[in-house]
Amino acid sequence: MSNSGAGYDFPVDVEAKITELRTKIREADHAYYVEANPVLGDAAYDRLLAELVDLERQHPELFDPNSPTVRVGGAPLDGFASQLHARPMLSLDNTYKHDDLKEWFDRILKGMVSDSSTELEPGSLFADENVPNLHVALEPKVDGVAVSLRWEQGSLVLALTRGDGTRGDDIVQQVRTIRNVPLVLSSAPEILEVRGEIFMDDASFSRLNENRESSGLPLFANARNATAGTLKSLDPTVAAERQLRFVAHGLGEVSGGLGSSWTQARSRLEALGIPVNGPSVLVQSAADAINEIDRFDQLRHSLGYPTDGVVLRVDDFATQDHLGVTSRSPRWAIAWKFAAEQAPTKLLDVEWQVGKGGTLTPRAIMEPVCLAGTTVQHASLHNIEEIERKDIRIGDIVLVEKAGEIIPQVVKPVLAERSGQERPIVAPEICPSCGHSLVRVGPKIYCINTSCPAQIREKLSWFAGRDQMDISGLGEKLVSQLVDAGLVKTFADLWRLDEKSLLKLEKVREKSASALVEAIHRARGQGLARVLSGLGIPQVGVVAARTLAEHFDDHHQLLTATAAEFEALPDFGEITAQLLWRWLHQQGGESVLLDLSSVGVQLRSIRAEVSRSQPLVDCVVVVTGTLPTLGRKEAEAHLRELGAAVTGSVSAKTTHVLAGEKAGSKLEKAQNLGIQVVDETWLLACLEQPKT
Numbered sequence: 001m002s003n004s005g006a007g008y009d010f011p012v013d014v015e016a017k018i019t020e021l022r023t024k025i026r027e028a029d030h031a032y033y034v035e036a037n038p039v040l041g042d043a044a045y046d047r048l049l050a051e052l053v054d055l056e057r058q059h060p061e062l063f064d065p066n067s068p069t070v071r072v073g074g075a076p077l078d079g080f081a082s083q084l085h086a087r088p089m090l091s092l093d094n095t096y097k098h099d100d101l102k103e104w105f106d107r108i109l110k111g112m113v114s115d116s117s118t119e120l121e122p123g124s125l126f127a128d129e130n131v132p133n134l135h136v137a138l139e140p141k142v143d144g145v146a147v148s149l150r151w152e153q154g155s156l157v158l159a160l161t162r163g164d165g166t167r168g169d170d171i172v173q174q175v176r177t178i179r180n181v182p183l184v185l186s187s188a189p190e191i192l193e194v195r196g197e198i199f200m201d202d203a204s205f206s207r208l209n210e211n212r213e214s215s216g217l218p219l220f221a222n223a224r225n226a227t228a229g230t231l232k233s234l235d236p237t238v239a240a241e242r243q244l245r246f247v248a249h250g251l252g253e254v255s256g257g258l259g260s261s262w263t264q265a266r267s268r269l270e271a272l273g274i275p276v277n278g279p280s281v282l283v284q285s286a287a288d289a290i291n292e293i294d295r296f297d298q299l300r301h302s303l304g305y306p307t308d309g310v311v312l313r314v315d316d317f318a319t320q321d322h323l324g325v326t327s328r329s330p331r332w333a334i335a336w337k338f339a340a341e342q343a344p345t346k347l348l349d350v351e352w353q354v355g356k357g358g359t360l361t362p363r364a365i366m367e368p369v370c371l372a373g374t375t376v377q378h379a380s381l382h383n384i385e386e387i388e389r390k391d392i393r394i395g396d397i398v399l400v401e402k403a404g405e406i407i408p409q410v411v412k413p414v415l416a417e418r419s420g421q422e423r424p425i426v427a428p429e430i431c432p433s434c435g436h437s438l439v440r441v442g443p444k445i446y447c448i449n450t451s452c453p454a455q456i457r458e459k460l461s462w463f464a465g466r467d468q469m470d471i472s473g474l475g476e477k478l479v480s481q482l483v484d485a486g487l488v489k490t491f492a493d494l495w496r497l498d499e500k501s502l503l504k505l506e507k508v509r510e511k512s513a514s515a516l517v518e519a520i521h522r523a524r525g526q527g528l529a530r531v532l533s534g535l536g537i538p539q540v541g542v543v544a545a546r547t548l549a550e551h552f553d554d555h556h557q558l559l560t561a562t563a564a565e566f567e568a569l570p571d572f573g574e575i576t577a578q579l580l581w582r583w584l585h586q587q588g589g590e591s592v593l594l595d596l597s598s599v600g601v602q603l604r605s606i607r608a609e610v611s612r613s614q615p616l617v618d619c620v621v622v623v624t625g626t627l628p629t630l631g632r633k634e635a636e637a638h639l640r641e642l643g644a645a646v647t648g649s650v651s652a653k654t655t656h657v658l659a660g661e662k663a664g665s666k667l668e669k670a671q672n673l674g675i676q677v678v679d680e681t682w683l684l685a686c687l688e689q690p691k692t
């Protein structure tokens, strides 16, 4: 290639330069992620990457889907394409019990000798001289999202989620941003499918939630949810920013195979630069397995990434094939799940927090204790009835538990440790924030003062949240400052803020003040549904607010509607309808809406653009149970796209119940009412109808 410029001529082999840069960056990635032995400093690496980005931009004809530049994300997608798995992607049977593990070992051994048709008594196997040589590989069970990666001729071409095990969504653009996934492999089998887990390590997860907290966004309950949420985003830059990681834990289609056992396959994968899953050990008996599991349990919180158990599998592939699979899981593997970790600590005090609806919830203040890898000193005590039922007292040694979620719970007091000095926990009689007297209804305690500063703070934080006004930068801390300084007393006051008044607040700089004012102003156009869901109207959350905006064009129509009209809406019972009407006409709702309208907040409903035919336009659908491939929210979004109204409870108005696994009372009710019950394939079939 030659470049004839203004008066001079120099040969520039751009293609060779691009190839060289890609190779250098790949080598640096390999050195960093596989060999843990960096060959380039950050600045040098960034320089090479920037140079490559620049050249690729000038030469789009030299595009390569696996260029290292895809690590930064790229353009958002329209949707995920689903594809069949070359081999079904199975799940695992779980157990918490030692006896189950012993039985599993017995079953395996029995299966291994079944060829010789010897009938063996369970338990007698370990003593038998003809016992086959069993090796079981143990490795940590990583708590993330399962994925199947496919390289063809060494190039990463596909990344499918598990989906229903037969068909998954292609998330390859998201996966390409994961730094420890090699985009190009040298000397790999022609077709190589590797199954594994995408996860977020502890440090990235903490960082993500810290950032979300300071931007006023809802926190992810755990790293698995954060990973799943990240991978569901159609915008690959989200995945790029959140620093996900991958570990291999199995194989799919592999031309020529990768050896005769999982241990061999692991080393082959490692040699190819594909990260495999942490410490792996081989055992030969249930007793050894149980010892190793205990060791893993001690070790798990020092790994730096989330694990929820240990996976045990027969190491030898031929034996695996011989043992076979059931419809959902292989017989040759089983997952041991760790029990939720508990720790004892002293309950020092109870703090009553005021929520946005005025509810007071008790929070335990405890002596710091190390639990599931983090130090905790606060835990939920649920409500006063729970406290009374469990007889939890201040000064008690209590057991705290973290069960997959971030917020630890107080499980119970350790009665044997009581000294007699403990004090009962008394329900407060006045609001700790405003001093107003409180009302107790069953287990709930309310502050009914609508000008209570704590409630205003909570309400404003909720209103600014991601599913409501989505005002980035307006986090809890800033909201508190605004309320404390008397700058914001109502929702509409947000739009009365200017940079000058914001700059008077501590730690608010010019740049963030102007960004915040801009974000607030942008939020004017979020539409009726989001405004309604943000106002904290009793019983009106995101779903009910959406229903309202689907049936009423603006706040004027809402204000002239009768309670009976609200009751006729899908999923609006008499109580919700009454509460809404009362909020609008007796509790100041009307002036809240008019005030918002006066500061320019749009109170018209934004009707979603109709992009496909709406075959479900007259349907009212309830989703229940766990669907094989779609998340609940995802299924509901698809249903709405297709024109259906989606509601939360089954009533005479319901036309269909979309039921998945473990569907409980809703399914039963539907069957009693003779409502049509459908499954996920029905929804997928509706989605596949051609657009009109």
Ligand code: IVH
Residues within 6 Å of the ligand: 089, 090, 091, 092, 139, 140, 141, 142, 143, 144, 145, 146, 147, 196, 197, 249, 250, 277, 311, 329, 330, 333, 335
């Ligand atoms: S082996 C046939 N090994 O946990 C599936 N799975 O709850 C063989 N997982 O479906 C999978 N860490 O998505 C295996 N070290 C590990 C794992 C692991 C996490 C996931 C995997 C599996 C799920 C079962």
